[in-house]
Amino acid sequence: MTTLTRKDFSSDQxxxxxxxxxxxxxxxxMQRTLxxxxxxxxxxxxxxxxxxxxxxxxxxxxYGFHTIHGRAPTIATGLKITRPELSVWIxxxxxxxxxxxxxxxxxxxxxxxxxxxLLFNNEIYGLxxxxxxxxxxxxxxxxxxxxxxxxxxxxxxxxALTAGATFVARCIDTDAKNLQAVITAAAQHKGAxxxxxxxxxxxxxxxxxxxxxxxxxxxxxxxxxxxxxxDTTNFDAAYLLSQHAYPEHAVPMGILYQAETPTYDATxxxxxxxxGDLKDLLRKGYVWEIK
Amino acid sequence: xxxxxxxxxxxxxxxxxxxxxxxxxxTAAIFGHDVQSLPDFPAEIRAPAGTLPGVSGMQITFSENxxxxxxxxxxxxxxxxxxxxxxxxxxxxxxGIIILNEDSFKAKDLQKARLDSHPLEDGKLQxxxxxxxxxxxxxxxxIGEHGLTHSQAGRSKNMFALGLVYWLFDKTYDETVNWLxxxxxxxxxxxxxxxxxxxxxxxxxxxxxxxAEQYPLAKAKLPPGTYRQINGxxxxxxxxxxxxxxxxxxxxxxxxxxxxxxxxxxxAAQLAAHNVDVFQAEDEIAAxxxxxxxxxxxxxxxxxxxxxxxxxxxxGIGLAVMTELPMVIIDVQRAGPSTGMPxxxxxxxxxxxxxxxxxxxxxxxxxxxxxxxxxxxLLEASQIAINYMTPVxxxxxxxxATGAEPWRLPDVATLPIxxxxxxxxxxxxKPYQRDENLARPWAVPGTAGLExxxxxxxxxxxxxxxxxxxxxxxxxxxxxxxxxxxxxxxYAPLSILGEGEADVLVIGWGSxxxxxxxxxxQLQAAGSAVxxxxxxxxxxxxxxxxxVLTGYKKVVxxxxxxxxxxxxxxxxxxxDVQCISKVSGKPFLVSELVEKIKAQCHDNINA
Ligand SMILES: Cc1ncc(C[n+]2csc(CCOP(=O)(O)OP(=O)(O)O)c2C)c(N)n1
Ligand code: SF4
Numbered sequence: 001m002t003t004l005t006r007k008d009f010s011s012d013q014x015x016x017x018x019x020x021x022x023x024x025x026x027x028x029x030m031q032r033t034l035x036x037x038x039x040x041x042x043x044x045x046x047x048x049x050x051x052x053x054x055x056x057x058x059x060x061x062x063y064g065f066h067t068i069h070g071r072a073p074t075i076a077t078g079l080k081i082t083r084p085e086l087s088v089w090i091x092x093x094x095x096x097x098x099x100x101x102x103x104x105x106x107x108x109x110x111x112x113x114x115x116x117x118l119l120f121n122n123e124i125y126g127l128x129x130x131x132x133x134x135x136x137x138x139x140x141x142x143x144x145x146x147x148x149x150x151x152x153x154x155x156x157x158x159x160a161l162t163a164g165a166t167f168v169a170r171c172i173d174t175d176a177k178n179l180q181a182v183i184t185a186a187a188q189h190k191g192a193x194x195x196x197x198x199x200x201x202x203x204x205x206x207x208x209x210x211x212x213x214x215x216x217x218x219x220x221x222x223x224x225x226x227x228x229x230x231d232t233t234n235f236d237a238a239y240l241l242s243q244h245a246y247p248e249h250a251v252p253m254g255i256l257y258q259a260e261t262p263t264y265d266a267t268x269x270x271x272x273x274x275x276g277d278l279k280d281l282l283r284k285g286y287v288w289e290i291k
Numbered sequence: 292x293x294x295x296x297x298x299x300x301x302x303x304x305x306x307x308x309x310x311x312x313x314x315x316x317x318t319a320a321i322f323g324h325d326v327q328s329l330p331d332f333p334a335e336i337r338a339p340a341g342t343l344p345g346v347s348g349m350q351i352t353f354s355e356n357x358x359x360x361x362x363x364x365x366x367x368x369x370x371x372x373x374x375x376x377x378x379x380x381x382x383x384x385x386x387g388i389i390i391l392n393e394d395s396f397k398a399k400d401l402q403k404a405r406l407d408s409h410p411l412e413d414g415k416l417q418x419x420x421x422x423x424x425x426x427x428x429x430x431x432x433x434i435g436e437h438g439l440t441h442s443q444a445g446r447s448k449n450m451f452a453l454g455l456v457y458w459l460f461d462k463t464y465d466e467t468v469n470w471l472x473x474x475x476x477x478x479x480x481x482x483x484x485x486x487x488x489x490x491x492x493x494x495x496x497x498x499x500x501x502x503a504e505q506y507p508l509a510k511a512k513l514p515p516g517t518y519r520q521i522n523g524x525x526x527x528x529x530x531x532x533x534x535x536x537x538x539x540x541x542x543x544x545x546x547x548x549x550x551x552x553x554x555x556x557x558x559a560a561q562l563a564a565h566n567v568d569v570f571q572a573e574d575e576i577a578a579x580x581x582x583x584x585x586x587x588x589x590x591x592x593x594x595x596x597x598x599x600x601x602x603x604x605x606x607g608i609g610l611a612v613m614t615e616l617p618m619v620i621i622d623v624q625r626a627g628p629s630t631g632m633p634x635x636x637x638x639x640x641x642x643x644x645x646x647x648x649x650x651x652x653x654x655x656x657x658x659x660x661x662x663x664x665x666x667x668x669l670l671e672a673s674q675i676a677i678n679y680m681t682p683v684x685x686x687x688x689x690x691x692a693t694g695a696e697p698w699r700l701p702d703v704a705t706l707p708i709x710x711x712x713x714x715x716x717x718x719x720x721k722p723y724q725r726d727e728n729l730a731r732p733w734a735v736p737g738t739a740g741l742e743x744x745x746x747x748x749x750x751x752x753x754x755x756x757x758x759x760x761x762x763x764x765x766x767x768x769x770x771x772x773x774x775x776x777x778x779x780x781x782y783a784p785l786s787i788l789g790e791g792e793a794d795v796l797v798i799g800w801g802s803x804x805x806x807x808x809x810x811x812x813q814l815q816a817a818g819s820a821v822x823x824x825x826x827x828x829x830x831x832x833x834x835x836x837x838x839v840l841t842g843y844k845k846v847v848x849x850x851x852x853x854x855x856x857x858x859x860x861x862x863x864x865x866x867d868v869q870c871i872s873k874v875s876g877k878p879f880l881v882s883e884l885v886e887k888i889k890a891q892c893h894d895n896i897n898a
Contacts (some may be wrong), residue, residue, distance in 0.1 A: 006354070010745065013744075040739065041739075042736070042737055042738055042739040042740070043737055043739070045736045047584070050747075057744050057746070058744050058746075059304060060683060060744075063736035063737075063742055063744075064586075064746075065587055065614075065744070065745055066744065066746025066747065066748065067580070067583070067746065067747065068606050068607065068609075069396055070387075071577070071606075074577040074581055074583075074584065075306065075578075075580045075581070076584060077570075077581050077584060078545065078581030078582060078584025078585040078586075078588070079584035079585065079736070081543070081581070081585070082541060082568075082584075082585040082592075083588040083590075083735075083736065083737065086736055103573060103574065103577075104573065104577055106573075106578075107572075107573040107577065111295070149348065178877055189393075204741025216844035223558075234486055268568065268570075269568055270603070275564060275565060276532075276562075276565045278532055278536040279703050281529065281532055281562075281565060281826070282529060282701070282793075283517065283519070283700065285519060286320075286321075286519055287442060287517050287518060287519045287700070288320060288321040288517070288518050288519075289515075289517055289518070290323060290513050290515050290516060290699075
C-alpha cells in the first residue's frame with residue numbers, strides 16, 4: 001500500500017474561511033493526522049451540517065457530505081449503520097451541534113454509533129455573522145443580544161458525558177500536538193467519540209479562550225490529562241473535570257473519558273446467514289387457491 | 292337477498308370484534324367470494340367500555356361479483372352492546388338484520404350509551420329484522436365445563452356470534468376451528484371453550500329456526516391464483532422485502548411512530564431475514580436524515596410517515612433532491628391539518644408532496660390505488676428512484692392502510708429486477724456528470740478513486756463544486772426539473788374505462804379508486820356515457836393527459852380534499868376541470884359519487 005501524505009487529503013477546493021480563523025489549524029492537523037491512521041482514503045467520509053465549521057468536508061480529499069443545519073448526526077447514523085466498514089467523521093459547530101442539532105447529538109451519542117465528532121466550539125454563530133450561540137456565556141453582547149444574552153450556556157463535555165458518549169475529549173485549535181494525539185485516539189476508539197475543539201473565531205468572537213488557551217499562558221492554566229494521573233475510565237472524575245473552568249481551575253485538555261461498550265452499528269444490521277425466501281414470505285399466513 | 296352483502300361486527304374494544312371480523316373475512320375469501328374488509332377503531336385507545344366513543348368494529352363486504360369498494364350501507368349489524376347498535380344503526384339499510392346481545396342491554400348498559408329508553412321497546416328498531424339473543428348466557432351454557440373463569444368464558448361470546456353468522460350465510464366453521472387450535476396452542480381450555488362457543492352458535496342458529504332462511508352466495512369469478520388478505524401497510528412491508536430481493540441490496544426502513552404509518556414499521560421489523568433493517572429514529576427529521584445517509588452509502592433507503600411527519604421531513608427531502616440521491620418516502624395521509632384526525636382518511640397532502648419545499652424542488656409523486664397496489668407501487672418507485680437518482684414520494688392514506696382485500700400473489704419470477712448502477716472505475720469522474728436519464732452516478736463511499744464532495748449548496752453543472760454563478764443556477768434548476776419530467780416517459784399508457792363515446796370524464800387518484808370505479812360502472816350500466824380515468828402518477832403527470840382532457844366536454848375530479856388535483860389540472864392544461872370534493876375524514880360512498888356525478892354532469896350525460 002502506498003503511504004499517504006498530508007497532500008493526499010487536501011482537496012482542490014480553495015479554502016474560504018476568514019484569514020486567521022482557527023478552522024485552518026484544525027484542518028491542517030486533520031490532514032496531517034489521517035495519513036498515519038492507515039485508513040484507506042476512500043473509506044473516510046466527512047459529514048457536516050451548516051456553519052463555517054461545516055465547510056470542512058469540502059477541503060478534505062475524501063468522501064464528503066455537506067448536509068443541513070444540525071442534522072449531520074442523523075445522516076452519519078444512516079450511513080454508518082448501513083456501511084459499518086466506513087470511517088465516518090462529523091464536523092460541526094457549537095450552534096449546529098447544540099442548538100438545532102442537540103437532539104440528534106444526544107441520540108448519536110447514547111446509541112454509541114461509531115462516528116467521530118469534531119465539535120468546533122467558537123462560542124458564537126460564525127456563518128450567520130455573530131449571534132450568540134448555545135455555548136456563549138450569559139450576558140454575551142451580540143447583534144441579537146444588545147443587552148446581553150439571557151441564556152445559560154451549555155457545557156458540551158457535560159452534555160456528551162451524560163448523553164452516554166464513550167469517548168469525550170477537549171482540545172485547542174492551535175495546539176496541534178495535543179489535537180493530533182486526541183484525533184488519533186478517537187479514530188482508534190470503537191464507538192461515538194466527541195472532541196470539543198476550542199476554536200477561535202477572530203471575526204466575531206476573537207480571543208474567547210485567550211485567557212487560558214494562548215500559548216503564553218497555556219501551560220499554567222491548562223491541565224493536560226494525558227500527563228496527569230487522571231483515570232479516563234472513571235466517569236465521575238470525568239464529570240467533575242467537565243465542570244472545571246478558568247480561573248477557579250486549570251482547564252482540562254485531552255481525553256476526559258473513554259469506555260468500551262458495544263457499538264450500535266456493529267449490531268444493527270440483521271443480515272442473516274441464510275436469507276429468507278420471498279415466495280414463502282408472500283405466502284405466509286392465510287392463503288387460498290382460486291382455480 | 293342481493294349478491295353483495297355488507298356486514299358489521301361491532302362492540303367494545305374488549306369484545307374481540309376485529310378477530311371475529313378477520314375470521315369471517317378469511318372464511319368468506321376462502322369460500323371464493325370477493326371481499327373488502329375495513330376495521331373501524333375508536334379514536335381513543337381506551338375509551339370506556341360501553342360508551343359511544345368506545346365502539347370498535349369490523350365491516351366486511353363480500354360478494355359473488357368482483358368488488359372494488361365496501362358497500363355503502365349495512366345488510367347485517369351484529370351489536371354486542373347498545374352503543375354499538377346506536378352508533379351504527381343509521382348505516383343499516385331498511386329491513387336489514389340486527390343481531391344483538393340481549394344480555395348487555397340492561398339498564399346500566401343503556402345508560403352508558405346515553406339511551407333514555409330500551410331500543411327494543413321504544414320503536415327505534417321498527418323496520419328492521421331484529422334478533423335479540425342472550426349471547427353471553429348461551430355462551431356460558433355452552434362452555435360451562437371447560438374450566439374457565441366466568442369472565443374468560445363470557446368473552447367467547449364473539450365466537451358464538453360468529454357461529455350464528457356462519458350459519459346465516461351458509462359457511463362452515465372449519466377454518467376458524469383450525470385457527471383457534473393454532474392461536475391458543477398452549478391453552479387447551481381456551482381452544483375447547485372457543486370452539487364449543489363457535490359450534491354452539493352455529494347449531495343454535497340451525498336448530499332454533501331463529502332465522503327464516505339462509506343466504507348462500509355463489510363464488511365470485513376471480514382470476515385463478517394463490518390469494519391472501521392484505522391491507523396497504525402490509526403490502527408496503529412485503530414490498531420492502533421484494534425490493535431487497537429484486538435488487539440483491541439491503542433495504543433500510545427508517546421511521547418514527549405515527550398513526551396510521553406505524554404498522555408498516557411493525558411489519559418491516561419482522562423482515563430481518565429478508566435483508567430489511569428498521570431504524571426507529573428519534574423523530575422524523577432524523578428518520579429522513581438516516582434515509583439520506585443510507586442512500587448516500589448505497590442502500591435502498593425508505594422512510595415511512597404520515598402528514599405531520601412529512602412536514603418535518605421537508606428540509607431533508609430538499610437536500611435529497613439537491614444531492615440527487617435515490618430513496619422512497621411513504622406518506623400514509625391522514626386528516627389534517629396539524630394533528631387533525633389521526634385515524635381518518637383524506638387526500639390532503641397532494642400539493643404538499645409536490646410543492647411543499649422551498650426552492651424549485653421537483654420530485655416524482657405516486658399514489659397506489661388499492662391495498663395490493665401499494666406493493667407494486669413501491670417497486671415502481673424504487674425503480675424510478677435508482678434510474679433517475681431522485682427521492683420519490685408515495686401517497687397512501689389511512690383507508691388503504693387498514694382496509695383489506697384479497698390479493699393475488701405475484702409470481703416472484705415476473706417482478707421487476709432492480710439494478711442499482713454503482714459507479715466504479717470512471718476515468719475523469721465528475722459527481723454530477725449525467726447519463727441518458729439525466730441522472731448522476733451513484734458513487735458510494737468506499738469506492739477508490741471516486742472520492743468527491745456533495746452537499747446542499749448550488750453546484751457547478753458537472754464538477755459539483757460550489758457555484759453561485761447566476762446562469763449556472765438557472766441551468767441547474769432547469770436540469771433538475773427536466774430530469775423529473777423525463778420520468779413520465781416510463782409510465783404505462785393511460786387506461787380509460789368506458790365504452791364508446793362520452794362527453795364526461797371522471798378522474799380519481801389514490802384510495803378512492805374502488806369507489807369511483809364502482810360509481811362509474813353503475814352509471815355506465817344505467818346507460819350514462821361516462822368514462823373514468825385513474826391516475827397513479829401525480830407528478831409528473833402523464834404525457835398524454837393533456838390530449839385526453841381535450842377530448843371531453845366535461846372533466847370532473849373526485850378527491851378527498853378541496854380540489855388539489857383539480858387545481859393542478861386546471862393550472863397545467865387550462866381546462867375547466869370541476870371537482871367533487873369531500874373532506875370529512877370519510878371515504879366516498881358509491882351512491883354519493885353517483886349522485887354528485889349526475890348532478891355535475893346532467894347536461895352532458897346522455898342517459
Ligand atoms: C434550518 C436552518 N436554520 C438556520 C440556518 C442558518 N445558519 C447557518 S449556520 C448557523 C449557525 C452556525 O453556527 P455554528 O454552528 O456555531 O458554526 P460556525 O459558523 O460558528 O462554525 C445558522 C443559524 C440554516 N442554514 N438552516
Ligand atoms: S466567521 Fe469566524 S468561524 Fe467563520 S470563518 Fe470567519 S473567523 Fe472562522
